[in-house]
Amino acid sequence: MAETPRNWAGNIAYATTDIRMPRHRAELQDLVKHAGKLRALGSRHSFNRIADSDHAIVSLKGFERLYRLDPAARTVTVDGGATYGDLCPRLDADGFALANLASLPHISIVGAVATATHGSGNLNRNLAAAVAALELVTAGGDIVTLRRGDADFAGAVVGLGALGIVTAITLDVVPRFEVRQNVYVDLPFAAYVDNFDAITGSAYSVSAFTHWRGDSIAHVWLKSLADAPPRPGELFGARPADRPYHPIETLDPAPATEQLGVPGPWYLRLPHFRIEFSPSAGAELQSEYFVPRRDGPAALRALHAVQERFAAPLMVSELRTVAADELWLSSAQGQDCLAFHFTWQRDWPSVQQVLPVIEQALAPFAVRPHWGKLFTMHKADIAARWPRLEAFRELARKYDPEGKFRNAFLTETIF
């Protein structure tokens, strides 16, 4: 019997062993056309059942490779199975870059975009906002291309796998650039809250790591453009680190990208983790919640007030900002955001107990959950948080009238 396939964290055993790996478009079109139910799988990094299916799963891991750079249009097109780790070194060698990246390069580009994966930076939008066009195989086996400006485009990009199988994706690129990474240690929590805009705006990309125990932010990672003037001295009371850090500071920093201000290419500094290492802690779970950035200080105080009630299973928490976009199901749709990320011990019973504490504390700020991580919010709350959700349901019905790509996760959260 085939071994049950699992997600990266190992907490999800997919409900099917039927994984199809088409090699080219015609094969995929035929497969989709004749399938009863089907779900696309990326690099398996989601922590919930969003990519699961109890029928069949399609992986584009073995799909025909595509890399088409258009320097004049400033775009690059890659196949639906490509990861950021596949794309970035080649793009850099060709003189171009992506504006931003998530904490790890190991994830598939289409899977990241489908769940509105993001990095950090007051002026940086999430990774889906870089999408200029999508090519997908829809439920009838047809190939559809949607470009920025087309009526359905803004609804289809953060598509949760509900509209079809994305076979190619076109991303905006910018000229390649260099980044320096500096870590600052022991920032008083009150200093972070009181200087929230100044700190989150103090570099191109800023991440603060905390354990929600006591009154301090453990460390703040500043990713600055290499040609920005160096920051002298302390960061609002936090001292410059004199050694490299792992986001979970008790772990060996070797898997973390280079720090201590050494300039290097964008794709080797913007993620926290190096491609040649397994990212993060491994045996872990993750959750993430988004509130409007203007509510950041109040939301931080609200969580701090209840921290004893959720800190026990926590390994580390990361605070990032994301600029607004207009993609219907983006976590930053219509508003600049503060994102509260939580890396938990892999102990779902304990995590399940504490998630409602966080969700309730952040409810006054119209909190939105990350589509690829663990949450306990119900369908009605989710529907209330995304003004275009009903329009998204209609769009999914247009491309997939019979619900071929619908799974239990989508039924429980969206439909």
Ligand SMILES: Cc1cc2nc3c(=O)[nH]c(=O)nc-3n(C[C@H](O)[C@H](O)[C@H](O)COP(=O)(O)OP(=O)(O)OC[C@H]3O[C@@H](n4cnc5c(N)ncnc54)[C@H](O)[C@@H]3O)c2cc1C
């Ligand atoms: C260690 C770790 C660090 C992380 N860091 C971050 C971070 O910094 N920021 C952040 O926002 N998130 C982060 N995440 C979450 C991660 O980016 C998302 O879960 C993302 O969806 C993973 O992409 P994937 O390819 O693994 O997708 P999967 O989990 O495989 O699938 C996710 C969704 O994409 C859809 N999909 C995949 N491929 C296709 C396709 N070809 N066509 C149509 N739909 C498709 C699936 O159907 C599913 O709905 C992290 C996760 C891990 C494990």
